[in-house]
Amino acid sequence: MTGDEDLTKRLVAAGRTARRTLTRSLREATVGELLAGLAAPDPDEPADVYGDGVVTRLEERVAQLLGTEDAAFFPSGTMAQQIALRCWAGRTGNPVVALHPMSHPEMWEGGALSLVSGLRTVHPTKDPRQPTAEEVADLAEPFGTLMLELPLREAGFLLPTWEELEALVGAARERDAVVHFDGARLWEATVHFGRPLEEIAGLADSVYVSFYKSLGGLSGAALAGSSSLVAEARVWRHRYGGQVFRQFPQALSALAGLDRELPRLPSYVAQARRVAAALGGALADGPVPWFRINPQTPHTHQFQLWLPYEADRLTEAGVRTAEETGTVLFHRWSPAAAPGVSMTELTVTAPGLEWTPQDVEEAVGAFTARLHP
Known part of the structure; x- marks a missing residue:
């Protein structure tokens, strides 16, 4: 050892x-403790098959909480976010993603945005803080998507003010770009913003949320947005190997987290x-x-x-x-x-x-x- x-x-x-x-x-939980938290509301309910049943209920719950048309469950946030950015690159015709160099895709995904999806990144700022609207507006080249990590974990779990966030989104729109929120920890941002989840998520074209980082779930994530975007993301989810046969343990733990931890x-x-x-x-x-x-x-x-x-x-x-x-x-x-x-x-x-x-x-x-x- x-x-x-x-x-x-x-x-x-x-x-x-x-x-x-x-x-x-997260390392302290035992298998027995985790299993004890998976009691189903109806133990006679059929197990899910490729994402129906309890997984569908979870997706509907997330869409309702975030105020979006639809949401799709993913086995990991890394997969959900890469697919979201890939879909937006295809829709905008621009493979360039503007994001912070301390954001998750740049720090912890092994360069997958470029190696797997053929995307390229530009950085509005390198300072350990959220970018400003002026920095987004002044980027020297066109970009198809602005990705904002809310909060920015590596810089200290930092959030912009609500007015700054609105200005950031507005600057992206002025550049004819779409906006994606890396909301792995978006659940707890309501206090700082003084706004409900649906109003925060409503600023973006798509949002990714995690089920284990703040909610204590086993694993998994969701991508939320319009019905057409989520439908396309489900196709790519299958191509990426994310169409898992049984997902009820993750879905049950996520629903328990929404009931217990979110409030x-x-x-x-x-x-x-x-x-x-x-x-x-x-x-x-x-x-x-x-x-x-x-x-x-x-x-x-x-x-x-x-x-x-x-x-x-x-x-x-x-x-x-x-x-x-x-x-x-x-x-x-x-x-x-x-x-x-x-x-x-x-x-x-x-x-x-x-x-x-x-x-x-x-x-x-x-x-x-x-x-x-």
């Missing part, structure tokens, strides 16, 4: 036995803001030379923390804190672009709703005591 594998094993073990945590890691997301966002404020106060009073919470007031229930230490040292201090105190404040840390600086992501879900500012202060004290013995 490598050192990294051992560290992961310790993180998972500490998380499973923790008395206090801000969220449960609670606003409370998670509110608590994340309280946790971030308490975290900043505790770190300011502690031994760390400097820190950065990004964004200072979280836009969603997730945000970043930056500290001037090596990632392994921070992760080890966090694991030891969890093992010795039963409190998980931080999970794994990653090296940042600057030498000697590391970043971790914090997520607040149901377990984190019980934390008080004093709990945060105590957890920070326990962590820094192991970081600076």
